[in-house]
Amino acid sequence: MGLWDRLRRTLGDAGEKIGSAFGRGLAKTRHALVDPLEGLFRRRAAFDDDFFLELEEILIAADVGVKTSAWLVESLRADVRKKGLTTPEEVREALAARILEVFGDDESRFRLTFAPEGPTVILFVGVNGTGKTTTLGKLAYRLKGEGKRVLLAAGDTFRAGAIDQLRLWGERVGADVVAREEGADPAAVLYEAVDRAQREGYDVVLGDTAGRLHAKQHLMNELRKIVRVVGQKLPGAPHEVLLVLDGTTGQNGLRQAEVFLEAARVTGIAVTKLDGTARGGVVVTIQKELDIPVKLVGVGEGREDLLDFSPAAFVAGLFGEGEGRTP
Numbered sequence: 001m002g003l004w005d006r007l008r009r010t011l012g013d014a015g016e017k018i019g020s021a022f023g024r025g026l027a028k029t030r031h032a033l034v035d036p037l038e039g040l041f042r043r044r045a046a047f048d049d050d051f052f053l054e055l056e057e058i059l060i061a062a063d064v065g066v067k068t069s070a071w072l073v074e075s076l077r078a079d080v081r082k083k084g085l086t087t088p089e090e091v092r093e094a095l096a097a098r099i100l101e102v103f104g105d106d107e108s109r110f111r112l113t114f115a116p117e118g119p120t121v122i123l124f125v126g127v128n129g130t131g132k133t134t135t136l137g138k139l140a141y142r143l144k145g146e147g148k149r150v151l152l153a154a155g156d157t158f159r160a161g162a163i164d165q166l167r168l169w170g171e172r173v174g175a176d177v178v179a180r181e182e183g184a185d186p187a188a189v190l191y192e193a194v195d196r197a198q199r200e201g202y203d204v205v206l207g208d209t210a211g212r213l214h215a216k217q218h219l220m221n222e223l224r225k226i227v228r229v230v231g232q233k234l235p236g237a238p239h240e241v242l243l244v245l246d247g248t249t250g251q252n253g254l255r256q257a258e259v260f261l262e263a264a265r266v267t268g269i270a271v272t273k274l275d276g277t278a279r280g281g282v283v284v285t286i287q288k289e290l291d292i293p294v295k296l297v298g299v300g301e302g303r304e305d306l307l308d309f310s311p312a313a314f315v316a317g318l319f320g321e322g323e324g325r326t327p
Ligand SMILES: Nc1nc2c(ncn2[C@@H]2O[C@H](COP(=O)(O)OP(=O)(O)OP(=O)(O)O)[C@@H](O)[C@H]2O)c(=O)[nH]1
Pocket: 127, 128, 129, 130, 131, 132, 133, 134, 135, 156, 162, 165, 211, 272, 273, 274, 275, 276, 297, 298, 299, 300, 301, 305
């Protein structure tokens, strides 16, 4: 079975819808990556050194990252040689297959983890302005739609504005909010939220946290304390620590993330603002270099603009499968 058929099979009945949602979200990245690739196919008759050199430049420009791009190009070069690929279609498919290989075959790794019973606690961490609160709000909206009882915890107590923003999301999606005053101990807010969730039978607690990078040591201590306190209150929690990365910052965002990776056991990544960037290739780099699954992607400012990440949908969307085109 060819790659495109395999992707279709993985995505199943909802495939077309998922593929086109990813296709729309990745439109700018596709223009930066796949369109130049088509141009390259037209200009270069042979898959020679110049072809691979140009391909590497295209990948790097779409923020696939230097190391990952080099790996992709070398793998593709080997494919062309060993499998005797001669047509653009074959080479395009081999490249898509190599990108898919970076993510591995196990789609379940990319799904959010929920506690088998009792409340699930999901913490959102990341630099301010990356879209943490928005992503949390969108997820709350989705979970509410699934009939879950959702409690939001305003753990970014550094700014009154952040607390208000979370309250607003609570109103907008009909979720209850636990908040204290500005300057309160974030761990205490999270403790209170988990306690209330246990007593009152909430299904999910979504916890916001602060992301001030200039106070690095303080930030790390604060995060560690939150994770510790939540874990003591509810063994197994937090079930997810989601690092929110702004897709428009590409590789720079990855470097900023290191503080959070040091401070907490990050279980998944949410990449936001994919709709506004040609740097969606950063998703491939995150996988190759951090090996932490991307679980959610933001593709707009609306409350429905949140997608579950899926490697098959990502590759299908990237190569235009979801747009009703045959790749
Ligand atoms: N286009 C687009 N905009 C987004 C997306 N996610 C978030 N945004 C916007 O990004 C901006 C920042 O989002 P916030 O949720 O406030 O970011 P934050 O990380 O919580 O930042 P602080 O509140 O400062 O801690 C807002 O204007 C959001 O509407 C997305 O997926 N696509």
